[in-house]
Amino acid sequence: MTPAAKRATxxxxxxxxxxxxxxxxxxxxxxxxxxxxxxxxxxxxxxxxRLDYRPRASARSLAAGRSDIVLLAIPDLPIxxxxxxxxxxxxxALAEHGLTMVTHLAGARGxxxxxVCAAVDASVVVGFDAFDEDTVQALYxxxxxxxxxxxxxxSPALQPIGRLQADHLIGRGHRRLGYAMPEHSNLRSMAEDxxxxxxxxxxxxxxxxxxxxxxxxxxxxxxQAVAGWTERSVTGVCAFNDETAxxxxxxxxxxxxxxxxxLAVIGADDIPTARLTAPPLTTxxxxxxxxxxxxxxxxxxxxxxxxxxAVSTLADLQVVQRxxx
Amino acid sequence: MTPAAKRATxxxxxxxxxxxxxxxxxxxxxxxxxxxxxxxxxxxxxxxxRLDYRPRASARSLAAGRSDIVLLAIPDLPIxxxxxxxxxxxxxALAEHGLTMVTHLAGARGxxxxxVCAAVDASVVVGFDAFDEDTVQALYxxxxxxxxxxxxxxSPALQPIGRLQADHLIGRGHRRLGYAMPEHSNLRSMAEDxxxxxxxxxxxxxxxxxxxxxxxxxxxxxxQAVAGWTERSVTGVCAFNDETAxxxxxxxxxxxxxxxxxLAVIGADDIPTARLTAPPLTTxxxxxxxxxxxxxxxxxxxxxxxxxxAVSTLADLQVVQRxxx
DNA sequence: GTGAAAGCGCTAACAC
DNA sequence: GTGTTAGCGCTTTCAC
Numbered sequence: 001m002t003p004a005a006k007r008a009t010x011x012x013x014x015x016x017x018x019x020x021x022x023x024x025x026x027x028x029x030x031x032x033x034x035x036x037x038x039x040x041x042x043x044x045x046x047x048x049x050r051l052d053y054r055p056r057a058s059a060r061s062l063a064a065g066r067s068d069i070v071l072l073a074i075p076d077l078p079i080x081x082x083x084x085x086x087x088x089x090x091x092x093a094l095a096e097h098g099l100t101m102v103t104h105l106a107g108a109r110g111x112x113x114x115x116v117c118a119a120v121d122a123s124v125v126v127g128f129d130a131f132d133e134d135t136v137q138a139l140y141x142x143x144x145x146x147x148x149x150x151x152x153x154x155s156p157a158l159q160p161i162g163r164l165q166a167d168h169l170i171g172r173g174h175r176r177l178g179y180a181m182p183e184h185s186n187l188r189s190m191a192e193d194x195x196x197x198x199x200x201x202x203x204x205x206x207x208x209x210x211x212x213x214x215x216x217x218x219x220x221x222x223x224q225a226v227a228g229w230t231e232r233s234v235t236g237v238c239a240f241n242d243e244t245a246x247x248x249x250x251x252x253x254x255x256x257x258x259x260x261x262x263l264a265v266i267g268a269d270d271i272p273t274a275r276l277t278a279p280p281l282t283t284x285x286x287x288x289x290x291x292x293x294x295x296x297x298x299x300x301x302x303x304x305x306x307x308x309x310a311v312s313t314l315a316d317l318q319v320v321q322r323x324x325x
Numbered sequence: 326m327t328p329a330a331k332r333a334t335x336x337x338x339x340x341x342x343x344x345x346x347x348x349x350x351x352x353x354x355x356x357x358x359x360x361x362x363x364x365x366x367x368x369x370x371x372x373x374x375r376l377d378y379r380p381r382a383s384a385r386s387l388a389a390g391r392s393d394i395v396l397l398a399i400p401d402l403p404i405x406x407x408x409x410x411x412x413x414x415x416x417x418a419l420a421e422h423g424l425t426m427v428t429h430l431a432g433a434r435g436x437x438x439x440x441v442c443a444a445v446d447a448s449v450v451v452g453f454d455a456f457d458e459d460t461v462q463a464l465y466x467x468x469x470x471x472x473x474x475x476x477x478x479x480s481p482a483l484q485p486i487g488r489l490q491a492d493h494l495i496g497r498g499h500r501r502l503g504y505a506m507p508e509h510s511n512l513r514s515m516a517e518d519x520x521x522x523x524x525x526x527x528x529x530x531x532x533x534x535x536x537x538x539x540x541x542x543x544x545x546x547x548x549q550a551v552a553g554w555t556e557r558s559v560t561g562v563c564a565f566n567d568e569t570a571x572x573x574x575x576x577x578x579x580x581x582x583x584x585x586x587x588l589a590v591i592g593a594d595d596i597p598t599a600r601l602t603a604p605p606l607t608t609x610x611x612x613x614x615x616x617x618x619x620x621x622x623x624x625x626x627x628x629x630x631x632x633x634x635a636v637s638t639l640a641d642l643q644v645v646q647r648x649x650x
Numbered sequence: 651g652t653g654a655a656a657g658c659g660c661t662a663a664c665a666c
Numbered sequence: 667g668t669g670t671t672a673g674c675g676c677t678t679t680c681a682c
Contacts, residue, residue, distance in 0.1 A: 092434025109417025
């Protein structure tokens with residue numbers, strides 16, 4: 001492997017272009033208010049390219065007082081692959097604004113978020129899930145300029161998913177609904193948010209609250225839940241997400257029940273394998289990339305002082321109907 | 326939100342502890358060769374804690390010439406959630422060595438890896454998939470000290486998975502095997518590696534090479550592949566991974582065939598929903614966290630000059646048998 | 651319009 | 667053992 005060749009510095013560029021470092025800095029940063037002659041500008045740009053110059057991030061942020069690093073904190077959740085679309089999109093959108101996003105997956109063994117934040121010198125920390133107040137404080141002390149409170153995967157933001165699931169079932173004649181809650185504790189708050197939407201839809205339709213039962217991704221466990229629902233004459237269940245829905249389907253199979261006749265099931269997130277179940281899983285999907293774009297806008301808004309005006313919402317939320325009835 | 330409070334600097338700690346910045350630096354970095362009196366040491370540590378002092382990463386790496394950031398580059402693959410276990414574990418293992426790992430997901434819209442590397446001032450870049458030579462060069466120019474060539478998800482490293490799949494099927498009497506290849510082009514090289522293992526096992530057992538057929542995660546597409554295998558009297562198929570295996574199962578269902586009687590299927594990776602199919606999917610699993618730990622050791626080895634001695638291997642590779650026969 | 655000079659916070663020789 | 671002193675590479679105020 002090639003050892004690192006000597007890296008060009010701002011001074012090298014200045015020399016090569018026959019100007020001072022100041023000028024280089026101005027040109028490369030498009031410093032407003034300093035109209036630099038096209039001629040000089042070109043020379044600098046040229047030299048920079050020729051020398052493959054890249055400002056050293058540490059020097060830059062040390063001098064400027066802030067970096068252009070955005071740290072995305074992903075909590076320790078069994079999240080599906082869909083999330084990666086979101087991550088990529090968010091990174092892309094931020095990149096267009098000159099920000100670099102990197103991700104940190106929380107894990108039992110890993111460092112605490114504030115430590116990571118400090119280590120990478122992030123000036124923005126974006127959370128997926130809600131940060132508790134202590135964490136927020138710690139992040140600010142760790143050097144973050146802005147910490148984005150939960151929006152995407154939290155609180156009211158997720159309710160529309162549950163509401164849409166329930167409305168779909170209600171619209172197809174179901175009067176007693178169930179809700180399949182994941183057992184995994186880290187998924188709890190997200191699930192409760194989605195559940196709130198289901199509850200809201202039920203109440204609005206004059207129905208009882210849904211029968212909430214937990215399940216893991218074990219057939220036996222799911223079968224128990226299914227038994228619970230059928231006992232209470234539930235005819236349709238909204239599952240927290242597609243994986244949970246697949247577990248419910250498996251639980252039904254264990255009882256010799258078939259969807260949607262014996263019990264209708266609707267998932268959420270539209271994971272790739274949702275279409276491979278028997279019967280294919282009806283689910284709710286939304287435009288994650290679009291959510292990411294909105295999110296990026298929020299970040300830019302906060303960064304540039306304007307208060308986060310637009311609150312992001314789930315874009316293109318809709319039911320993907322796969323099995324009849 | 327609380328605006329960033331003034332952050333304590335090394336000088337503040339020095340004042341509070343009544344020593345000089347040098348001493349602070351030595352104490353905090355456990356500089357070897359400078360036995361500092363326990364007394365002084367304590368004072369410094371105390372002051373640091375009291376002031377919630379954290380060295381500013383940019384200043385530190387600017388002065389030291391290198392950061393302690395490790396950038397993990399994840400290629401644009403539809404990777405499952407299992408990967409997150411690996412990522413967390415790797416981050417954890419590196420953290421124990423004082424390194425901070427962050428992740429970058431390659432994406433069409435995102436920045437190029439070398440740009441990200443430069444932006445976060447990473448001194449180590451770890452790849453998942455193979456980096457081509459140009460990228461490696463670019464990474465070095467972007468400031469990386471070490472770029473770790475592929476090991477985990479590439480080349481011979483993955484063959485044992487395919488071999489184990491095939492051996493399992495062969496051991497149960499199957500004489501004509503099939504291989505379910507994913508259509509997704511980014512998965513190609515990984516799949517070919519696993520396939521090599523299957524081919525090897527077949528040849529070693531004196532069997533013909535497996536019938537390789539591609540499929541997507543669409544039932545119709547999978548059904549085609551299934552037809553192809555049955556036509557050629559294949560009785561057992563090794564799938565690239567569990568998702569592909571699930572697709573094969575769905576394709577079989579479309580033909581009214583049942584596993585494992587009509588066609589035995591074995592997946593790989595042991596994703597959570599593997600146990601929820603009908604019948605439950607037999608698959609191959611391995612200890613990803615352990616692989617991550619080995620990987621971390623390699624990184625540390627390279628960083629400390631010793632040449633990467635141990636080549637990581639798949640740990641605890643084994644078949645998880647779920648359906649009979 | 652461009653350059654000189656003063657730091658940003660930290661590390662690491664080098665003296666004391 | 668501990669403090670003094672240079673920088674690391676860049677931004678940015680302030681003269682020219």
